[in-house]
Amino acid sequence: MEKMTTILTKLKLIVFLAICMAVIALILLQLPENQQGKVILLSNTDSEDKYSMSATLMHAKGVGPHPAAVLLHGCYGVSNKHHQWSKTLNEWGYTTLIVDSFSYLGIKDICTADDKIWQQFNQRRPKDALVALNYLQSLSEVNPDNIVLFGWSYGGAITLKVLEQNFATKKQGYSAGIAFYPSCWQYQQYLMSGKQYKANVPVRILMGQDDEWTQPIHCQQLLNNSKADSQQQLWTFTGAYHNFDDQQQRYQLLNNVRRESKQQPWGSVRVGYNKQAHLDAQAAVREFLNNNLSEQNKD
Incomplete structure (x- = not known):
């Protein structure tokens, strides 16, 4: 009888452990993919505005020097999307640096923050983009003359601003830029001060044709106002909303977010x-x- 009880106890334990393992496996499957890369601390050493921020450095495959890319997040901060794009760029031969402008300050996002916070950022x-550029140009694995600036949403608007200014303290600036669904309306309202837009390097804006949060019409107006040439292009994708390149972004309606309107600055938008x-x-x-980019970096 005791032997039978021992066997039953062991069987229960085995079943319990099997259930635990299954639950753990299910949880792991639902977690975001583990990200690779080295988290570093970058510092702005400007005597009038010293501060630090974190960034993730991810290395290109193969022997360098490599072209490189700086990635700027949107108002929700760094997400899995930026790491996935970074990995894609790594596979294409690019060293990448994902700049995190929020977490070192203890900020999760500023999507619903007041105007004062937005103006500060x-x-x-x-400046964050310039610090990142100078850091990459200091690395032996990077070709300092071939660094591209990427930005998403709010980061895309910042990308447009940086590419217009496009300066570096000692070396050449960015070679080109990609802006995913930037708020061209916001750029005009808050950053441009009425000037016509003209990037100093090739720039491509990529947007969902049905984007309600950052509308393509404003970017088209921005480029038309600057008498855009082949160096400044807007590409739209049929049936796509804001955040169309984020594999973890389910289709949903976001309520009470900033919109591109002075009359109705808060409202609902679809993403997916x-x-x-x-x-x-x-x-x-x-x-x-x-x-x-340079011939040496083409496929």
Whole structure:
């Protein structure tokens, strides 16, 4: 009898452990993919505005020196999307640096922050991009003359500003830029002070045709106002909303977010992943990079 009880106890334990393992496996499957890369601390050493921020450095495959890319997040901060794009760029031969303008300050996002907070970051984030550029140019694995600036949403608007100014303290500035669904309306309202837009390097804006949060019409107006040439292009993707390239972004309606309107500055917008638009965007980005960087970095 005791032997039977021992066997039953062991069987219960085995079943319990099996259930635990299954639960753990299910949880792991639902977690975001582990990100690779080295988290570093970058510092702005400007005597009038010293501060630090974190960034993630991810290395290109193969022997360098490599072209490189700086990635700027939107108002929600760094997400899995930025790491996935970074990995894609690594596979294409690019060293990447994902700049995190928020977490070192203890900030999760500023999507619903007041105008004062936005104005502070409007002034600070172009400096973040410059600090990141100078850091990459200091690395032996990077070709300092071939560094591209990427930005998403709010980061896309900052990208447009940086590419217009496009200066570095000692070395050459960015070679080209990619802006995913930037708020061109916001750029005009808060950053441009009425000036016409003209980037100093090739720039491509990629947007969902049905984007309600940052509307393509404003970017079209921005480029038309500047008498855009082949160096400044807007590409839109049919049936795609904001955040169409984020594989973890389910289709949903976001309520009470900032919108591109002075009359109704807060409202609801649709967002969601679009696989075809994502694939088309990857092809468009690769073609753009191949056409606008040095011959040695083309496929």
